[in-house]
Amino acid sequence: MSSTSALRIVHVFRAPLGGLFRHVIDLSVEQAARGHAVGLFFDSQGDGQRVREAIARIPGGLQLGVVTTPIPRNPHPRDLFALGALARFLKSAKPDLVHGHGSKGGLYARLVGAPVRAYTPHGGSFNYAPGSALHRLYMQVERAMARRTELFLFESDHIRGKYDQYVGVRAGLARVVVNGLGPAEFVPAVPSQDAADILYVGELRAAKGVDTLLDALALVGRETGAAPSAVFVGSGPDREALIAQAARLGLSDRVRFPGPMPVRRAFESGRIMAAPSRAESMPYIVLETVAAQVPLLTTDVGGVPEIFGPFGDRLGAPDDPAGLARRIVAEMNRPALERASRAKELADFVKARFSIEQMADAVIAAYREALALRELDRRSPRRRRAGAEQFVNEA
Numbered sequence: 001m002s003s004t005s006a007l008r009i010v011h012v013f014r015a016p017l018g019g020l021f022r023h024v025i026d027l028s029v030e031q032a033a034r035g036h037a038v039g040l041f042f043d044s045q046g047d048g049q050r051v052r053e054a055i056a057r058i059p060g061g062l063q064l065g066v067v068t069t070p071i072p073r074n075p076h077p078r079d080l081f082a083l084g085a086l087a088r089f090l091k092s093a094k095p096d097l098v099h100g101h102g103s104k105g106g107l108y109a110r111l112v113g114a115p116v117r118a119y120t121p122h123g124g125s126f127n128y129a130p131g132s133a134l135h136r137l138y139m140q141v142e143r144a145m146a147r148r149t150e151l152f153l154f155e156s157d158h159i160r161g162k163y164d165q166y167v168g169v170r171a172g173l174a175r176v177v178v179n180g181l182g183p184a185e186f187v188p189a190v191p192s193q194d195a196a197d198i199l200y201v202g203e204l205r206a207a208k209g210v211d212t213l214l215d216a217l218a219l220v221g222r223e224t225g226a227a228p229s230a231v232f233v234g235s236g237p238d239r240e241a242l243i244a245q246a247a248r249l250g251l252s253d254r255v256r257f258p259g260p261m262p263v264r265r266a267f268e269s270g271r272i273m274a275a276p277s278r279a280e281s282m283p284y285i286v287l288e289t290v291a292a293q294v295p296l297l298t299t300d301v302g303g304v305p306e307i308f309g310p311f312g313d314r315l316g317a318p319d320d321p322a323g324l325a326r327r328i329v330a331e332m333n334r335p336a337l338e339r340a341s342r343a344k345e346l347a348d349f350v351k352a353r354f355s356i357e358q359m360a361d362a363v364i365a366a367y368r369e370a371l372a373l374r375e376l377d378r379r380s381p382r383r384r385r386a387g388a389e390q391f392v393n394e395a
Contacts, residue, residue: 003368007031010039010064010095010114012086013105014071016046016054018203019284020102020122023155023179025054027099030360032058039064039093041086041108043071064093071104086112097367099153103138110148116370118151123281123302126162127207135166142167151370153177153363156282156303173373175366178306179282180359181291186351188344189267189292196256197228197332199270199294201263202285204236209276209299211238211245215321216276218249220328228328230255230274233266267292272331277301278318290350293343295334297327307354311346 009031011024028038039062040055047068055066069085072078086108090098097116100109103124110117125138146169154160154176163170198217202208210232221227232242232255239257246255258269263285267273273289273296280286280302287307289296298304300315308315316323331339 007036007097007364007367007371008064008093008095009036009367010041010090010093010098011101011105012041012098012109013101014043014046014073016042016051019179019282021051021054022284023120023122024101025057026180026182026356027360027363028055028058028062030356031364032060032062034360034364036364037063039089039095040066041089042068042105044068045070064095065089071108073104083108083112090114096371097151103141107141107145110145113148116150116367116374117148118153118367118370119145119149120153120155121159121163121281122155123159123279126159126166127279127281130166139166143169147171150374151175151366153366155179156306158303158306159281173366173370175362177359177362177366178303178354179284179287180354180356181287181350182356185288185291186347187292188347189264189294191271192268195268196231196270197272198230198328199233199266199273200230200275201233201266201273201289202275204232204234204239204242204257206238207277207279208236209278209318210242212276212319212321212324213274214242214245214249214251214255216274216324216328217251217254219321219325221251221254223325224329227251227254228332231266231269232257233259233261233269235260263288264292267294271295272297272328274324274328275299276316276318276324277304280304282306287350287354290343290346293340293347295331295339295343296346297324297331307350308346309349309353311349314342314346 013020013024031038067089069082070078071082090112095114097118098109098114099118100106101120102122106119125142128135128138146167150172152170152172152174157176160176200213204210217227217230243257246252273294275286275298277299282303286298286304299318301318305312316327
């Protein structure tokens with residue numbers, strides 16, 4: 001295979017949700033635009049109009065097709081049926097490379113696979129608390145799959161470090177390729193006239209620290225006499241519990257939970273974004289917020305410091321309602337021109353380092369390296385082993 005020939009690529013993942021789904025769609029769009037043939041395999045329970053509209057963005061469509069089937073979130077006997085469906089899909093699609101995303105997608109891609117199997121964790125297994133039963137189980141699975149992986153594509157230095165710390169087995173080529181944004185996302189967002197003081201956009205679940213934000217809003221209210229108004233955009237398993245928490249804290253008349261909406265429209269709903277996560281990998285919502293020049297209060301977790309770079313002193317600690325309350329008050333009291341200036345300098349830093357084009361180019365280059373090593377293996381196993389060691393050591 002030449003260094004310019006078109007590739008046949010199948011992306012495998014579970015839920016078409018959040019940053020992982022956006023990442024897959026962005027890659028598919030860019031790969032198809034470069035002349036590669038792309039296919040998707042994912043959970044049929046997540047399929048719907050929103051998903052089909054996202055897939056419709058792919059230029060020329062998905063040449064290798066779309067296959068959906070029920071895929072359970074946790075280990076289940078139904079996985080066997082889903083793996084069978086994937087095997088049949090790959091037999092007909094004949095991909096050069098299968099790219100698994102997330103813990104379940106990565107497992108499926110590497111169990112069935114193609115000549116080259118790539119894996120991007122997207123946090124996934126590595127977001128479980130170290131030492132917990134689930135963490136130990138998933139790390140055992142990661143070790144078992146490591147030697148069935150020709151290419152590791154880590155989305156942040158943070159996740160690569162976690163992999164090396166808790167798995168430690170990596171025979172394939174490894175690269176860190178950060179998420180990227182398109183040029184239109186660097187257009188500043190303008191809040192509406194009736195925008196809330198504080199905005200949250202994302203999943204409503206424990207890892208995102210939304211409960212910490214509610215506690216912080218209540219603290220500000222007790223200290224100043226009036227809690228900031230806030231809008232919580234998104235959905236998730238903890239939505240009802242968070243609404244109940246807001247009621248217990250006396251915030252029901254100060255907060256709204258309108259459900260999911262497009263992120264650019266969500267940015268019109270608030271003046272200051274809060275993302276108090278307990279765990280992240282390379283969060284798109286942080287990148288999108290920074291690019292839109294929306295003032296952002298977020299935490300020093302996961303790959304977030306890689307996004308902030310020299311502005312890391314602006315990050316706060318997770319699980320710290322009092323600290324977040326102080327930061328909310330300070331940001332609300334900051335002069336508008338200073339707030340805008342700080343948002344722009346951070347956006348300029350991110351624009352130079354996190355682009356979709358750079359991301360897609362780096363991923364395709366890594367694909368070709370892994371395929372070249374596979375060809376070495378076919379021709380000479382001894383040369384392949386030496387080459388793999390060299391590439392891994394350089395990565």
